[in-house]
Amino acid sequence: MNPSAAAIRIQKEYLKKTRKSHALYKRSVSCFPGGISHNIRYFAPYPFYTKLAKGKHLRDVDGNVYTDYWMGHWALLIGHSHPIVTSAVRRQTSHGTLFGTVNKLSLDLAYAIKEGMPRAELIRYSSTGSEATMYAVRLARAKTGRRVVAKIVGGWHGYNTNLLQSVNYPFELDEGLGLIQDEEQFVESIPFNDLERSLKILDTIRDDLACIIVEPVLGGAGCITPESDYLHGLQEFAKRNDALFILDEIVTGFRLSFRGAADEYKLDPDLFTLGKIVGGGLPIGVLCGDKDIMSLCNPVGREKSEVACYIGGGTFSANPLTMTAGLATLKHVKQNKSAIYPKINKIGTRIRKGLKKAFSDGGVDVDVTGIGSLFMTHFLNKDIRKISSASDVGLSDRDLLRKYHFALIAKHNMFFLPEKMGAISSMHSLKDADHLIDATHQIVQSRLLSLSK
């Protein structure tokens, strides 16, 4: 079968098995712009609608069951609706869902975070990661009295306006309408894994540099690990020039290990952000860090003339349900960490190796990036032979990646949000790895992926 006939057949199979989702999507476009409420959740021809999620599985409204590798934007380290979490949340629901007052649960979660990450001397909760990174930037500006924020080309820190630059390939264009150019002059982008060029750029802005913010492993931009000394080089520059070094651990925190990426890479950030896993499946963002810096946002007991850096809002921040779910998750992870991390990392390693082999056996040129329980396939071409930065990802064959992920969904009931990295939870097993590798092998054999740009 030729590649385009194979693609048409897969599309037909998807249409046939997701009729109810199709009908819901048709209704959704009259409610939501594009039929969706989170931009990346759309994929062609329409996304399936999930009705139930348990363990490593998603069940859609048509009754199809998928093995999930998206795992709630990589947030669900211990799987969907883990009984430890759901029973704690159920109990808490009968005691109140939103107090709008201080509560002990927030303290318990803070101590659970500090146990894994002692650098979290003081903590502020928010309801999303986007808020946490927005707060981090504001605090850095407050601390340094400077304006410019350096971020990584392709780095994703959520939809806050401060950090909405160089997110989408080809990176040098505006990130859409509604952004003001005057604001953009205060953000500078530097290339991941190219320390020499990064330092050159940083040198030009060092007198006005408030902070460098970086994901230790580039997540949304392609699951790319740092080359040796890159992060240390940035940290050293920041510290030498009185700017803050901020680690965005919203994906890596409690995923790479119980102590996160700062520990893994022996870094000492001034501030760091958490989210995803620490909310236990409920909305959260967390800003953590050095107590002197964090104290700038302390609004209590100040003289009238003294102004704080205001970063503690949010009707739903520290709400008892999120605190409960996060606490139940971290307690479970702590108790089982010597089983969970080796297990998910072993599955990740098997998948990365197995996918590479399945593709290379079929003559398809890929790089499979990642670390621990995170992984992503990139289809190479004559220009891009290895993936080290977001630009390499942008220049790789995204069309083949979309086709591959869609074939996994439509033919093999394995869910990757098309074009996004995969994540393993403690609910996955080595058998899942083998099934994924086997499905990949079949897709390669079907010649669907023979068509290249």
Ligand SMILES: Cc1ncc(COP(=O)(O)O)c(C=O)c1O
């Ligand atoms: C590294 C990183 N920072 C920040 C965010 C934003 O978090 P949220 O989607 O909760 O606003 C994300 C979301 O994917 C992320 O991956």
